[in-house]
Amino acid sequence: MDDTKDANGTKLADGDSVTLIKDLKVKGTSTTLKRGTLIKNIRLTDDPDEIECNADKVKGLVLKTQFLKKA
Numbered sequence: 001m002d003d004t005k006d007a008n009g010t011k012l013a014d015g016d017s018v019t020l021i022k023d024l025k026v027k028g029t030s031t032t033l034k035r036g037t038l039i040k041n042i043r044l045t046d047d048p049d050e051i052e053c054n055a056d057k058v059k060g061l062v063l064k065t066q067f068l069k070k071a
Contacts, residue, residue: 002048010070012051016042017071024067031057038071039063 004012007021017040024033033055043052045062053061 004044004048004051004065006069007066008069012042012044012065012068012070014042014044018042018051018053018068019071020063020067021069022067024063026058026061029058033058039068 006012006018012018017038020033020035020037020039023035025031026033037055039053039055041053045052049065050062051065051068053063055061
């Protein structure tokens with residue numbers, strides 16, 4: 001299985017905290033997650049390009065790792 005890495009190539013693990021490096025619109029909602037938002041306690045998925053997480057306003061998010069950096 002490939003390692004899950006953030007935008008800078010740093011390896012990510014279950015339970016890590018990440019920061020958004022870009023404003024992201026959340027599909028299906030009017031919410032935008034702002035750049036610099038800290039997301040705690042991520043969960044890795046079978047896809048090395050995606051993680052699962054809960055943000056303050058949105059539960060059950062799947063985010064692309066290209067928009068994240070390890071906090």
